[in-house]
Amino acid sequence: MRTLISIVAIVAGLSPAPASAAPLPEGSADHFAGSEILKHEGGGVPRTAQSPPTDGKVPGMDVSSHQGDVDWKFAWDKGARFSYVKATEGTHYRNPKFAQQYNGSHDVGMIRGAYHFALPDRSDGVAQANFFVDNGGVWRPDGKTLPPALDVEYNPYGESCYNLNQAAMTTWVKAFSDTVFARTKRHPVIYTSTNWWNKCVGGSVKFGANNPLWIAHYSSTLGPLPVGFDFHTIWQWQAAGVFPGDQNLFNGRFEQLQRIASS
Template identity: 85%
Template sequence: MRTLISIVAIVAGMSPAPASAAPLPEGSADHFAGSQILKHERTVHLRTAGDPPTDGKVPGMDVSSHQGDVDWQSSWRKGARFAYVKATEGTTYRNPKFTQQYNGSYDVGMIRGAYHFALPDRSDGVKQANFFVRNGGGWSPDGKTLPPALDMEYNPYGDTCYKMDQAAMTTWVKAFSDTVFARTKRYPMIYTSTNWWNRCVGGSVKFGNTNPLWIAQYNSRLGPLPQGFDFHTIWQWQAAGLFPGDQNLFNGKFEQLRRIAAS
């Protein structure tokens, strides 16, 4: 009967339903910081004419395996001074281009850091934090390594909030954050969008007291910040542009960026 239904569906021009509801594998070159925000919010923050103000800001970028081998010298010559590189997703995926991207950015003089694409419904925050730290998400006070970063955004595999309420999601983020701190002595940068965070996490815990904010808003003007944050450290303002990957601005001068990397 299943075969007959599939044949009828194909003849009718429809895709037959999958035979199994087994979870999809973790990790994809298409899952990077902002990939799901761009899909869900592309009409929310339409860019106005012109670029955001850059006075007193430092330009940077973020990449994943989606970009492949990056020409870091070219990005340096064009003005990029920092980079975030996707390291992991869930508890099984590791970016196959991580070494080229993470070490390559460092070698040309950039201040760089690693980020983790969270899948809160697959495993708890402690397990994902440990997997991340073991596979590139560490930190050292060398003045060239940014705090590890946690990418919290729309679920690429299903329900927007991973079928979790705000209390459960807050607990997950705090467990991840506390575990990273325990292992690296740095609280992770939190990457997110205002819309997703306010809907799925909320403001019951003021994460801005401990965690720097990396905000995604594709506009020439920065809008409201997520609940629990009064200040942003990095603004991902464009999904493509001068540098490979996403375009970012550090909210301060280069000396301040180096201080964040050093302590």
């Protein structure tokens, strides 16, 4: 029998919160962008492997607390021009290194943004979006701030799709995206892998119409894009390399990256 709160949510046109999942393991919390993709889809491109073509593209990076205090001048001198910094996870975790990483990348001249690691079975998309925006997932049309980003990938604690079917996961992602847009006036970038997205979200909603794609695919060539996306904005092509954290390429020139951070 449905609970009263579920019935009220359905009547109101809302998606009820996911059922409570098992308690998080002690000492767990911090997962970086691609941590679970690495486990399920491979260990990344060896540092000695050929890098993807970079002509007309901008190198960048993403970091989390795993990198600690980042030497941003070193990363800049090596060529990184943008960075995504993990801000939050679920509704329980804030990156303790966020200020050093987010402000430090800005201070050295990088265009930077913040991302949220989703745990869709822990709370609904609205709650996690609000937690993210309240704790670093901001947007400023200053030419230096990338749109907020949602990292949605394999479940670190159990079944890959968080025991949600495609319809429920689509509803979760849309609720997160709509809430971020309502609060920041920018649709969030979606970080994911093609395999996970096609299995767990599917294509009933064409997110690519509004949400830029940040695709994780560890190879020197880019594979198929997730269903619902015709274009990628950022490609995370290597899990470790020249810069601290993960290696990324913006699919365009620096002036185009600046426009994304300005409009």
